[in-house]
Amino acid sequence: MLTTIWFAVKALVGFVGGLFSASDAKPGVTTSAPVKPAAIAPVTPEIPAPAPSPEAKQGTAGASDATSLVRTMRMASQSMSPKSIVAGPGGLLLAQNMMYHHSISVFRADGALLKTIPDSVTLSDFGITGHPGVSKGAPVEAAFTPDGKSAWVSNYSMYGSGFGPEGLDSCRKGDGTDTSYAYRVNTSTLAVDAVVPVGAVPKYVAITPDASKVLVSNWCSWSLSVIDATTTKETARIDLGGKYPRGIVVSPDSRTAYVALMGSQRIVAVDLATKAVSTFAEPGNGPRHLVMSPDGKFIYVTNNTSGTVAKIDRATGAVLATVKTASEPRSMAISSDGLAIYVVNYGSASMSKIRTSDMHILQTVTTDASPIGITYEPTKKQVWVACYGGSLIVFDDSKLKG
Template sequence: MSILKTLLISIMVTCALESFGQSSFDTTRLIQTKTVTGKISPKSVVYGDGKIYAQNMMYRHSVTVYDTLGSLLKTIPDTVTLSQFGIDNKTGVFKGAPVEGSITPDGKYYWISNYQMYGQGFDNAGCDACSDSTYDHSYLYAINTNTLAVDHVAEVGSVPKFLAISSDNKYLIVSNWSSADISVVNPQNGSLIKTIQVGKHPRGLAFNQNNTKVYVALMGDDAIAEVEIDSWEVSVHKDAGDAPRHILYADSCLYYSVNNENSVTKWDLRNDSKESAKVGTAPRSMAFSIDTAYAYVVNYSSSSLSKIKLKDMSVVQTIPTKSKPIGVTVTAQTNKVWVACYGGSLICYEEREKPSIEESNFYMIVGSFSSEKNALNFSDELTRKGYPASILSSADGKYRVSVFQSNDYSEMVQNQSKYRVIVENPWILRHR
């Protein structure tokens, strides 16, 4: 067979596998591997340029920056002197209130939004319940990813929330919650290009693949706005669910969390079809796996993280988090999933291969459950603590968690005491 023919067959097989949506994460489960604490109350978390950026709640007045192992690199205060950036009518020192962030495609700048500004002349801030153009404007900061200092600022609308940057680095768009509009900014220098009214309480944003459209979640209108980039014309799509919040885009589909319906919806733009997955309570931010086969969503009120298989919108895993998970991001190459918990922590999860059950005569059992979900959660917890665990299902409907297996009964007895740190009386199950 010729080399060319072999190559063509290889390409065809690869494409066929991709079309079926096979993923390396089909056979893995999330395991918690690290928790970061300190003087933080992270409201969002973003990976970019090899770093983890956490925006802390407004009264912390800071962005904390970490390496991908979770070591703190720098705490960046939100204090600025606006006149140093050419804002001549603002004298003195001002503070912000970081909300969200987004990194430029070239990795040069990390832009953050500030809920409001504090200082002279800022005395009419917007609020969560506000929807009016009369409130104070706020500012975005461009943080230089090398110096980790503010290089540029950009004046936008009232209570700016989410930011999205086009893949060609031409447009930065921010949703302004209280002023019901979006600001279009040059991400390279911070100059304002345009302001566009979109609807009540805009939140999530996502560009399509070729940057010809941007989609905006309108939490206050239960709708999604579609904005044409060239003409800046706005079309509003109603019936998006009760409070759509965060949006992702991939392969001509929108995926958005519906905050008050405890679900994530997939909207196929090619045929206008929709399907949903039920997740935890009050789903907030989402992030794709690095192969976009899965989405991770944090559930704020039920303190959990859900993993959704996008091919069929099935929830394949839900794992506990710390209090009030509100942000999530995924690192490139390694697919580490970082979760921001408003209660005061950042948690790292990794995809690990599910432990396999070998055919043995005897198993060391440390737990028996009627619910497979509870057995999986216990198994994950043990694996995280250094006891690789697997699950045995049986005809009686029980799911038993095993931490050791052997064909030698005497070896099982010798090791039994070792596992008393897990449960008081681990027992030996004989396989029949």
């Protein structure tokens, strides 16, 4: 009973002000031992594209790519609670199931479940002392290396000997919240092969284009961990000067990281050589997720509290355009050609497709409740949506045109 009340309070606090990533504290669910995986059965219904949401501003009538999204699959299981879904370059996808199932679900682009990777590790096997026996994590986000041979996964909190209370979204820098770890997963063996200490309540993960560094945003430490990808050692923990860092993108030359500070209106630029931090842009309230155009000229940001998506000139930090989507836009994905971005609207059970050239919403489709993660799968031109209640929905967008 006390555990249930504690999680309910945690969820309520996370929603206050709209600045916290409320879905990190999944309402009505308590931490438990891993659940025996249930069958995940893809279905392929012929479903016409739903009518656009009346809340969304629509694009130019008759645009060739206005209604190209077609729902093709839905995977649901009691063994999933996906916080994020991330596609690699070669048709592999990872769904991170947080502390609710202590696992990572690995899929092929055709919907086949390849493996469920447990987040259990023996930290002493990786040279980490002070936590004897088996420890568990809580996978939040993932990022593939450019060659697709590895993926790095952040763990919201750790469980086991020597770990304190579970991490919280409602935290303060220096309040004693336990630090956590990032895992590296070998995509050939589908097993954890490296574990690296990072800050408290790590959220987003990004790999520099030159594959030399792994970057992790530490929500409760207000910092950015920099990991040497070769030695798998944290080489720096950079104070970002603001609360609740989350989304990260990196410049094409791998020199500058841009980090969204969700507890503010700011995106900061981090010089990865000098560790200098400066304000890059102020696009709206609660900036959460970032994606960059393939040519590196533009950065797109979801402003969770404002309910908007903004397009930013990377050279100047100027906000070029802003569009209002449905309730609580969270994560984004961008098509390989950069013509469209896709945004999940957590509070509206929907996903919006936005044309990047003019930031018009071309299509809004319904999803299951609480869509929280999204990715663009390049080998089949699919958009995968992770819904926190335990499902993945796949949309085909192979008809996308310029």
